[in-house]
Amino acid sequence: MGENVGREIELTVDRIAHGGIAVGRLDGRVVFVSDAIPGETVRARVSDDRKKSFWRADTVAVLEASEHRREHVWAAASLDRDPRGRVGGAEFGHIALAHQRELKRQVLAEALQRQAGLGPDDLPNPLAVDALPGDTAANGLGWRTxxxxxxxxxxxxxxxxxxxxxxxxxxxxxxxxxxxxxxxxxxxxxxxxxxxxxxxxxxxxxxxxxxxxxxxxxxxxxGEREFQLDDTGFWQVHRAAPVALTAAVQEAIDPTVFDPRADNLDLYGGVGLLAAAVADRFGPATRITSVESDERATDHASENLAEWVGASAETGRVDRWLRTLDSGASEADRARLRAATVVLDPPRSGAGGEVMQLLGRLAPAQLVYVACDPVALARDVALAAEHGYRLVGIRGLDLFPHTHHVEAVATLVRT
Known part of the structure; x- marks a missing residue:
């Protein structure tokens, strides 16, 4: 702990960074400030000065407030508490809901521009982060199941x-x-x-x-489908997220590229939600394999996908499973893979270099990438571009109101 920890400083913050922290400068040094909104002038208490290049600080008073500032939706996280006693998990709760979505849009656009080298003309116009049904009326409350x-x-x-x-x-x-x-x-x-x-x-x-x-x-x-899963297993947290993601993935698939007879894949497939979305969209003859490392989730996926003859679920780490697929694929296998659509919904860290390289070798016709981290998504978009894939569509979904998190569904097509 350095000599500046506990020191109170005044500064104006000018943008939001990945992670939901506002960014300002003090005497040329970057300061990451919690509980502030771009455009505000605040008094903040330094909480971490271990890095020479930046400090961290927590807002303790707002000197010039943004028009988007609101009373915090969770009193346990409000400014009248000592920063060390504020709960986490609602770090945007002091920001008007519509402006939260605009800040998330900015973070998503900036990540794609910085990490993937995309210019403004390469992004959808307009790039939006959409609210889920009911959230605006409820002021973003009451969504966590x-x-x-x-x-x-x-x-x-x-x-x-x-x-x-x-x-x-x-x-x-x-x-x-x-x-x-x-x-x-x-x-x-x-x-x-x-x-x-x-x-x-x-x-x-x-x-x-x-x-x-x-x-x-x-x-x-x-919708009209029922899924079985473990109560300790993964499921989307927002009450409306499964329906919203089902529709978003269905819309993200280019039907002119989709081939129901190809070796279509659902990677990091969980209990089969998105594999079912694909099969529902393109009919009972659709072939799709869901791959998931959690054996119990795979067992549930097998049951959840049982009505589709061409659907199956396999247990395996995605990188290892793809490596085995690549090493053992015949020419006929590779032809079916080149015609395939691959849906992937990786954890927050993203798919990463090896998975994107293997997908590049297998060369499916299109990738539909569901991401909960803009920077990881942008990195993987850049990796996909090295193998001839172009981002042709992306949509943001506000699955986590009053937090900095944002979901995105991106379509990449092999050129």
Whole structure:
């Protein structure tokens, strides 16, 4: 800890950075400032000065407020609290909802320009980040169907403070759906436990998952379809996200390029949500293989995709699975792969160099890339360009209101 930690400074912030932190300068040094909005002048307290090139600081007072500033939607994260006692998980909660989406659009566009070398004319016009149904009317509240809370030494529940492992006890969770909020046992004590997950599936009652509890099977309804999965497994958090992503992926696929008889792939496929979206869009004869490293998720995907004769699910790490596919593919296999559409929904770190290189070697006709991290997406768009792929469409979705996170669905076509 340096001599400047705890020092209060005044500065004007001028843009938002990846990660949702505002950026300003003090005597030529970059300062990343939490709880500020571009255009504001704030007084901030330095929290980290270990790097010579930049400091981190937390807003403690707003001297000149943005027109987009609002009272924070979660009192436990508001400016009247000491920065060390503000909950994480709602870092945009002090910003008007429409402006949150504009800031996310800027971050997405900047990442594609800086990381992928795309100019303004290479991006869709307009590039937008769209709200999900119901969010505007609800002011971005009540959307989380799942929430993980941590347990402090006294057994009280709460999220962690931003960039900290300190648990902040709370008595409300305004981003959660009413069913989840009602199920959270705020008044109880859970001494000796690390985490408590609360979820409200679309079928059945809300439930608690305590610590490393053994998984049980739940069901989620998406449109007219039902999916089975573990209550401890991955599922989209926003109540409307599965329907929105299903539609976005269906729309992102160029039907003039899609071949239902090709060896189409759904990589990082989870329990088969997006593979089902593809098969629903292009009919019962569609061939598609979903690849997922979690064996239990793959088992569920096999059940969820059972009605499509050409659909299957395989367990494997995507990089290793593609490597095996590439090494053993016959000329006939390669022809079916060159005609294929590949949907990929990697974790926050993105697909990365080896996966993008293997996809470049296999040369499918189009890639539909679902991303929750703009910088990882932009890096992989640049890697795909090295193998002849061009970004022909991208759409942002605001699956995480009042946070900096943004989802994007991009289409890349081999030229």
């Amino acid at each position: 799942r929430i993980r809370l941590h347990v402090d030494p006294q057994g009280r529940l709460g999220p962690m403070a931003s960039r900290s492992h300190t648990v902040i006890p709370v008595t409300d969770a305004p981003l959660a759906t009413p069913a989840v909020q009602a199920a959270i046992p705020f008044a109880e004590r859970f001494t000796g436990l690390g985490t408590l997950d609360v979820l409200a599936p679309t079928v059945g009652e809300p439930r608690l998952v305590i610590g490393e509890q053994k998984p049980s099977v739940i069901r989620e309804v998406v």
